[in-house]
Amino acid sequence: MAIMTSDNLPLQNPTINEVVINDLCTGCGTCVSICPNEAIELTVDGKKAIYIPKLNEDKCNNCGVCYKSCSGHSVNFKKLNLEIFGKEPDNVLLGSYIDCYTGHATDYDIRYNAASGGLVTQLLIFALEEGIIDGALVTKMSKEHPLEPEPFIARTKEEIIEASKSKYCPVPANIALKEILESKEDEKFAVVGLPCHIHGIRKAELINNGLKEKIILHAGIFCVHTINFSGSEFLLQRLKIERNEVKKMNYRGEGWPGSMLIELKSGDKMFIQISEYYDTRFGSFIPTRCTLCSDHACELADISFGDAWLPELANDILGKSIIISRNELTEEILQSMVSRKIIELNEIDSGKLAQSQGMLRFKKNRLKTRIFFFKLFGKKIPSYNQKLPRPKHRDYLMAMWLYLWIFIASKRYLWGLFTIKIWMAKWISYFRLI
Ligand code: SF4
Ligand code: SF4
Numbered sequence: 001m002a003i004m005t006s007d008n009l010p011l012q013n014p015t016i017n018e019v020v021i022n023d024l025c026t027g028c029g030t031c032v033s034i035c036p037n038e039a040i041e042l043t044v045d046g047k048k049a050i051y052i053p054k055l056n057e058d059k060c061n062n063c064g065v066c067y068k069s070c071s072g073h074s075v076n077f078k079k080l081n082l083e084i085f086g087k088e089p090d091n092v093l094l095g096s097y098i099d100c101y102t103g104h105a106t107d108y109d110i111r112y113n114a115a116s117g118g119l120v121t122q123l124l125i126f127a128l129e130e131g132i133i134d135g136a137l138v139t140k141m142s143k144e145h146p147l148e149p150e151p152f153i154a155r156t157k158e159e160i161i162e163a164s165k166s167k168y169c170p171v172p173a174n175i176a177l178k179e180i181l182e183s184k185e186d187e188k189f190a191v192v193g194l195p196c197h198i199h200g201i202r203k204a205e206l207i208n209n210g211l212k213e214k215i216i217l218h219a220g221i222f223c224v225h226t227i228n229f230s231g232s233e234f235l236l237q238r239l240k241i242e243r244n245e246v247k248k249m250n251y252r253g254e255g256w257p258g259s260m261l262i263e264l265k266s267g268d269k270m271f272i273q274i275s276e277y278y279d280t281r282f283g284s285f286i287p288t289r290c291t292l293c294s295d296h297a298c299e300l301a302d303i304s305f306g307d308a309w310l311p312e313l314a315n316d317i318l319g320k321s322i323i324i325s326r327n328e329l330t331e332e333i334l335q336s337m338v339s340r341k342i343i344e345l346n347e348i349d350s351g352k353l354a355q356s357q358g359m360l361r362f363k364k365n366r367l368k369t370r371i372f373f374f375k376l377f378g379k380k381i382p383s384y385n386q387k388l389p390r391p392k393h394r395d396y397l398m399a400m401w402l403y404l405w406i407f408i409a410s411k412r413y414l415w416g417l418f419t420i421k422i423w424m425a426k427w428i429s430y431f432r433l434i
Contacts, residue, residue: 012062013062013063013064013067014064014067015055015060015062015064015066015067016031016040016053016055016066016067016070016072017055018067018073019067019070019072019073020052020053022073022379022380023288023289023379023380024072024073024289024292024380024381024382025050025052025053025070025072025289026071026072026196026200026287026289026290026293027042027050027051027052027053027170027171027172027287028071028072028172028173028174028193028196028197028199028200029042029051029053029151029172029173029174029175029176029177029197029200030066030069030070030071030174030177030197030200030201030203030204031053031066031067031069031070032053032172032174032175032178033174033175033176033177033178033181033204034065034066034069034177034181034204034207034208035060035065035066036063036065037059037060037061037063038059039055039056039057039058039059039060040053040054040055040056040066041053041054041056042054042172042175044229048228048287048410049170049228049229049230049231049233049285049287050170050228050229050287050289051170051172053066065207068203068206068207069200069203069204069206069207069208070200070203071196071199071200071202071203071382072196072289072382073380073382073383074382074383074384074385075199075203075295075300075382075383075384075385075386076383076384076385077294077299077300077384077385077386078385078386079385080199080202080203080206080300081095081096081299081300083202083206084096084202084300085326085327089299091350092364092387092389093296093297093354093360093361093364094297094299094324094350094353094354094360095295095297095298095299095300095304095324095326096299096326097324097325097326097350098325098326098327098328098330098331099325099331099347100322100323100324100325100347100348100349100350100353101322101323101325101334101345101346101347101348102308102310102313102320102321102322102323102345102346102348103117103119103320103321103323103343103344103345103346104117104118104119104318104319104320104321104343104344105117105118105119105121105122105342105343106341106342106343106344107122107342108318110122110125110161110164111318111319112253112254112255112318113161113164113165113253113254114164114165114253114319115164115165115166115252115253115258115307115319116256116257116258116306116307116308116319116320116321117305117308117319117320117321118164118319118321119305119321119323119343120164120192120219120221120305120321121160121161121163121164122337122342122343123190123219123303123333123334123337123343124136124138124154124160124190124192124219125157125160125161126333126336126337126342127190127217127333128155128156128157128160129157130336132188132216132217132333133188133189133190133216133217134155134183134187134188134189135153135154135155135180135183135187135189135190136153136154136160136189136190136191136192137151137152137153137154137173137174137176137177137180137189137190137191137192137193138151138152138153138154138159138160138163138192139151139152139163139167139171139173139192140152140162140163141167141248141249141250146246146247146248146249147169147229147232147243147246147249148169149167149169149170149171149172151171151172151173151174151175151176152176152179153176153179153180153183153189163192164253165250165251165252165253166221166251166252167251168226168227168231168232168251168252168282169226169227169228169229169231169232169251170226170228170229170287171194171197171226173191173192173193173194173197174193174197174200174201174204177191177201177204177211180211180214180215181208181210181211181214183214187214188214188215188216189214189215189216189217190215190216190217190218190219191215191217191218191219192219192220192221193218193219193220193221193298194220194221194223194226194298195220195223195293195295195296195297195298195299195300195301196223196293196295198218198220198298198300198301199295199300201215201218202218202300216329217302217303217329217330218300218301218302218303219301219302219303219304219305220297220298220299220300220301220302220303220304220305221298221304221305221306222296222297222298222304222305222306222307222322222357223293223295223296223298224296224359224362224363225286225287225290225291225293226286226287226290227282227283227285227286228285228286228287230285230409230410230412231282231285231409232249234280234281234282234285234409234415235260235277235280235282236262237415238280239262239270239272241262241264245264245265245266246262246263246264246265247263247264247265248261248262248263249261249262249263252274254271255317255318255319256313256316256317256318256319256320257273257274257275257307257319258273258274258319259271259272259273259274260272260274260277280418281405281409281418284405284406284408284409284418285406285409286402286406286409288406291370291402291403291406292367292370292371292374292381292382293363294363294364294367294384294386294388295363296357296359296360296362296363296364297324297357297360301326302326302327302329302330303323303324303325303326303327303330303334304323304324304326305321305322305323305324306321306322306356306357307319307321307322307356308320308321308322308356309356309357309358310352310355310356322348322353322356322357323345324353364388364389365388365389365391365395366391366395366398366399367388367391368388368389368390368391369391369395369396369398369399370399370402370403372396372399373399373400373403
C-alpha cells in the first residue's frame, strides 16, 4: 500500500491516513501512543460511530512508525507467531497454547460482578499484589461521559475492579500505551485487550524494544466483533431514554450470563438481560472492519479469556471463563493462584473449547466469503499471512445477509426494519415448533 511516484519509486512512508481512507482502521489507538511527534489524535466519526485517528500534518515528520505498528492494514500472523511462540500454531482456530481450562475466581463479588468468572480481574490483582507487574492497561466506562470508554493504567486493586465487565462499544485501549512508554525504566505492565489491541501492541513491540520489555503479560479477550456507538443509541431509543439522562452504563455483569445496567441521573435503574438486548438486533451494529477480522481467540496474547458457553454450564448463575494459557509464565501464575485457592480451574480439551465458541468458525471458516465481497466491490482488505479454511457455498449467502443488516443498522431511518426481523424470527421459530 506504499505511495509510489510516477517512476514507480516509493514517495514517502505511508501514514495511518492510508488505513483510514481504505476503511481498515479498527480504532485500536496504537498509532496515537506510538507516534513520537504526538501528531495523531482519536476522534469519534459521527457517521460510522467508531473511533478514527486524525493526523496533524504539521506535526508529522513522515517517520512511518504509526503505519508500521498499525494492525488495521496487516497482521503477519506467521512472523508474529514465530517471534512470540517460536513456531506456527498447530490449531488454526485457537492458535498456540500450552493448556485450556474452564475456571472462575473464588471471590464471590469479583466473580459476580465480572462478565464471566472474574478471572481477568483476579489474575491482574494477583500479578499486582505479587509484584509481577506495577500496573495494568485496562478500560472502564467514563464517569463524565457514561457512554464512552476510558482506557487507563490501573495501579491498585480497586482500579482493576473498577475496570471489570465487558464494554460493548468501540474501545481505543491502546491510547493508554503512552503511559507505559513514559513510565519508569524498571516498571512492568500487563495489558488487557481484544485481538486487534493485542495485534497492535505486538506490532509496536517489534519496533519499540522499550515497550516490549515493559509489557510482560498480554491478556486477550475473545472477540466476535465490537458494537459501534450507534448500538447503544439504538438501545436507548428503544427504551425511550435520552443519552443525557444516563449516569452509568454497564454492558454486562451481575452473574451469568449477565445483564446490562443502565442507571439514570434520576436515580432509576434498569437491568436488561443480555439475551433481551441482543434480541433487539443490537448485534447488527458492527463496524465493517470487524467483519474482516480473523482472530477470535486472541491468538497472539500470552493468555486468552472468553465466556464458557457450554451446555453443561447453562444452569450456572455465577459464570465461568474459558482460558487458553499460551506460555510458561501464564501457566505458572495460574497454578500459583490455584494452589492459593484464589481461583478454581478445570482442564478442558481444545475440541470442547471450540464447541463453547460457535463464532470461532464465523471468524475463520467464513472470512473468505466476506473478503470475496470486499474484493468484488474493489475495496482494500487487510493482509494476514495466515491459512484460512475454505468456506461452503451457503456461507456466501450468510455473508450477504450479514452485510444487509449492517447496512440497515447504519441508516437510522431504517431501524424500524429490525422490528420486522424480530417478528419474522418469532414466526419462524413458531412454525419450527409445530
Ligand atoms: S493503529 Fe489502530 S487506530 Fe491507528 S490507524 Fe491503525 S488500526 Fe487505526
Ligand atoms: S472483531 Fe477484531 S477488529 Fe473487531 S473489535 Fe474484535 S478484535 Fe477488534
